[in-house]
Amino acid sequence: MASDEDCDYLFKTILVGDSAVGKSNLLSRFAKDEFHLDSKPTIGVEFAYRNTKVGDKIVKAQIWDTAGQESFGSLTFSSDDRFRAITSSYYRGAQGAMLVYDITRNGTFEHLKKWLTELREFGDRDMVIVLVGNKSDLVDLREVDTEDGKKLAELENLCFMETSAKENLNVEDAFVEMITKIYEIAA
Numbered sequence: 001m002a003s004d005e006d007c008d009y010l011f012k013t014i015l016v017g018d019s020a021v022g023k024s025n026l027l028s029r030f031a032k033d034e035f036h037l038d039s040k041p042t043i044g045v046e047f048a049y050r051n052t053k054v055g056d057k058i059v060k061a062q063i064w065d066t067a068g069q070e071s072f073g074s075l076t077f078s079s080d081d082r083f084r085a086i087t088s089s090y091y092r093g094a095q096g097a098m099l100v101y102d103i104t105r106n107g108t109f110e111h112l113k114k115w116l117t118e119l120r121e122f123g124d125r126d127m128v129i130v131l132v133g134n135k136s137d138l139v140d141l142r143e144v145d146t147e148d149g150k151k152l153a154e155l156e157n158l159c160f161m162e163t164s165a166k167e168n169l170n171v172e173d174a175f176v177e178m179i180t181k182i183y184e185i186a187a
């Protein structure tokens with residue numbers, strides 16, 4: 001556990017979205033400037049930290065990452081209670097969420113509604129949500145238009161950005177936007 005003595009604020013943020021959209025690589029790009037072409041599926045819950053300067057303050061973001069099945073709801077748990085316990089501990093206290101889809105897979109975009117329902121059910125009401133269309137480097141494989149991402153974000157009142165964890169495009173901006181918005185609300 002990193003100490004919070006070297007920062008002015010500590011924010012909990014989470015990554016959500018279908019599996020293989022690039023959540024873990026966005027996190028490793030932001031936290032360690034690393035990208036892995038053959039990254040393994042995340043098992044359980046992992047997290048990483050990174051300090052960011054907002055104005056003259058140092059904000060430490062604790063960023064949670066998980067297996068990211070189609071939704072937590074699709075995991076098979078022995079009982080509904082167990083599912084709710086795990087899901088709510090992931091969301092508990094999260095001040096920001098990065099909701100990620102893959103611009104080359106329309107299905108991951110269509111599932112966003114379900115993710116938003118879950119975020120609103122389990123998350124805090126004033127949670128900052130940044131919608132991220134990842135893999136923008138794969139121009140020839142694009143299935144989701146930038147406009148569609150933008151429209152959904154406007155409709156749902158979210159920030160929006162397209163990123164490439166691979167080419168390191170907008171990754172820093174997306175996280176910093178989320179962290180800055182949280183700072184404006186929480187600090």
Ligand code: GDP
Binds near residue numbers: 022
């Ligand atoms: P997660 O299941 O959402 O955590 O997804 P991962 O981070 O494990 O990534 C799934 C796959 O997509 C891996 O093979 C990554 O190398 C690849 N990937 C992730 N981000 C990008 C990206 O921005 N561009 C490209 N081309 N591939 C990516």
Ligand code: MG
Binds near residue numbers: 024025065
């Ligand atoms: Mg992962």
